Amino acid sequence: MGVIRVGVIGLTALESSTLGPRTWAVVSFLPSFVNSPDYEIVAVCNSTVASSLQAIETHKLPKTTKAYGNPSDLANDPNVDLVVVSVRVTKHLMLAEPALLAKKQVFVEWPLGASTTEAERLAELARTRNLKTIVGVQARADPLIVKAKQLVDSGALGTITSSSVFGSTSAVPSDVWFKGSEFYLDMKTGANLFHVYFGHFLDSFIHVLGGFDSLQSSLQTEIAEIVIPAEDGVQEHTAQKNVPDHVLVQGKLKSGAMASIAYRWANLNEAVDDVGVRWIITGRNGEIEITTDQSHWQMNSPNRKLRLKLKGAPTKEIDFSSPEPDFIKHIPQIGKNTGRILEAYARGNQADYADFESALETHKLLDEIVQKSGFKY
Structure with a gap:
């Protein structure tokens, strides 16, 4: 598997190294993707294009990083391989569904859905399309x-x-x-x-x-x-x-x-x-x-x-x-297991995610x- 091109939904413009409201993507996903040789953030999607642009600027992502305000636009970006959904669980289905319909690889934080019915819907979409998926039970x-x-x-x-x-x-x-x-x-x-x-x-x-x-x-x-x-x-x-x-x-x-x-x-x-x-x-x-x-x-x-x-x-x-890859050392303590499941995913080691x-x-x-x-x- 080559470098996995990532589109992140829910990367706020907050600067933080500790856990708090709306900081999970900042303290776990961001350092994992930035430091891992297997991933590259190529797009950010928030509720508006403006907020996505602000997140890209705050976290000093490359100027080529695309900014989206709609999950369907992100899902239809041909340069995105993996869509990451890191927002409140009540929005997981709404935000992950377009990516699955577009046949993208998808990472959804735990819980997968706000209910088992929602989780079943997401699992069915992935199953019928034979898509690789990952859930954040780190x-x-x-x-x-x-x-x-x-x-x-x-x-x-x-x-x-x-x-x-x-x-x-x-x-x-x-x-x-x-x-x-x-x-x-x-x-x-x-x-x-x-x-x-x-x-x-x-x-x-x-x-x-x-x-x-x-x-x-x-x-x-x-x-x-x-x-x-x-x-x-x-x-x-x-x-x-x-x-x-x-x-x-x-x-x-x-x-x-x-x-x-x-x-x-x-x-x-x-x-x-x-x-x-x-x-x-x-x-x-x-x-x-x-x-x-x-x-x-x-x-x-x-x-x-x-x-x-x-x-x-x-x-x-x-x-x-x-033994672990060096990039794990650069992830805050609370986010290290996120880096580890992403490493397992990149290596195809499904026993660990x-x-x-x-x-x-x-x-x-x-x-x-x-x-x-x-x-x-």
Whole structure:
């Protein structure tokens, strides 16, 4: 595969090195594409041509970079190979559909759609046109998850008998929220604590261990009101939240192993021992334990650990680092896994990234968890 020519939808003119509203494309995609020898940004598409031109100027992209204000115009650009959609999930279908109809390769951030119905539509468009696709569940390419999957698949643990997960919401605020991002407090948007925050972990879980054969679930909303701080002359006010911050799932995996996942509400950065997720996978010959600090699962926490305990041997910490291309070093910490899934895509290593079909399975599982719990919103 030669250099992949990219058209980005959602690259704002903001300059940022940290996560915030409308900055994801800036801190993850932009440094990945600029530094990778496999990609070249050739077009930017925002809500207006003017805003696209501003983004091109702000980020010092080549003057030859095309500016578009309509996704159909971008889709019909013959010089674009891959269209990247990095905007709020409620617009994923509208913005990705023209590219699929134009038979482009398409990258859509997670969640794939605002609902499973939308995800099915996008997956069908790609399937019937035999198109290459990628979805931004970045943890699949995290060296930690790659190593954990290798240990499970190699049989080092023997037959997997069970897996237990203890996670918390302590990486996100629980008493205040960001003005302009109130959509994250609503289950109906498909972009919220359950579908995004929990969904990223769930994708890794089934990627490593396989899906559920049967399950039971329970969901509960502990914090139903969140303060939106005063900003730009708008007074402080409270917003309603109908998204569960307690998620309990237990059942049997397709492999026959028993599984339980418990995500609990916790104050920001106040989980005990600074552990955001503790994930144990048990086999007949031993088990592994994965721990992360209080950060977003998919964002390459520098403090994550993998420990292995085999029969007759002491517990040891496993080095899961591996050789990587130099361009990964130039990506901010929170965006490194985006660079890694793009590297896997460029190399045709589908084991380390999700396509529309596998993302659709995660959508369906999230729906089943909600349905089995009887959660109403």
